[in-house]
Amino acid sequence: MTAKVVTITSGKGGVGKTTATANIGAALAAVGHPTVCIDADIGLRNLDVVMGLENRIVYDLVDVIEGRCKLRQAMIKDKRVADLYLIPAAQTRDKTSVSPQDMIRLCDELRSHCAWIIIDSPAGIERGFRNAIAPADLVLIITNPEISAVRDADRIIGLIEAEGKGPGKLIINRVKPEMVKRGDMLGEDDILDVLAIELIGLVPEDDRVITAANQGTPVALDDGSRSGSAFRDIARRLDGEDVPFPPLDGQVGLLERIARLVRPGGE
């Protein structure tokens, strides 16, 4: 087995890097690919809570790099999905505790043990970002349909190319089909037109992302969720499958409307 290393980054914070990492990782592992998710956001650890593994952390990324534990000891096994692991970030250290070479060495050691390594990059364009993309075979840039996020994505795309890691692929997250339809939100065509990059995922806004995060269960494991299905599609596309983009329907179906009435939380 030789793992492929995929880094998920954005430039702007809060657009869904951690959610995407947890869900793409879970979707890949759920179909039988051994997957390791790495939280590269040293000092601002979050992937552990999104995956619901925060109570199992003993060792972290910096412990491995500084030789305080074996790689295997820092890999936390997921509760639900077999073959899914998390290497958490250190919470009490900063980005300078890790170098790009450290990340390359760590991933090289992991490669023979799994099929996919998914790295959650910190926001920004400094050291943490460079650490996260150093070992990447493929970089996924995630953005929201907002000017600020798309602008930062454009900058990141340029930096990734300058580092010889391009061309990346784009995930557009938190799309509201109703708003796009009535002309009040940038659509995928508008964004792809200015960024000139290949699209790998189109994820609709979904309340279930929040309820899933509340419970520490990736939404990709929820068959009935529209964002979960979009994340599963991204995993299949990564795996080389030609998955068409389903049209984002602005209409709320009758069943979903009834479901919303019965369960206002959308859970």
Add this chain to the structure above:
Amino acid sequence: MSLRDRLFGRERRSAQTARKRLQLVLIHDRAGLSPGTLDALKDDLVAAISRHVDIDASGVHVTLRSDRDKQRLVADIPLAPSRERRRELG
């Protein structure tokens, strides 16, 4: 936006505004030239060219344009009507 404005299409939908603003901001970002720098460049350009030829400084436009993969700095510099020609016309 009121229903009447919407019916008569008086106000642009916000996505269209976003698209225009995004395109403009990316043109400046990619060129590494902010609108302020562009203004300063325009003033320098006017000063330099005025040393050689009379121009109509108020009509000078310096803009960034973006084709598929090339950024272009476009200066539109109208010349002041020359005295000779003015005499001929007069």
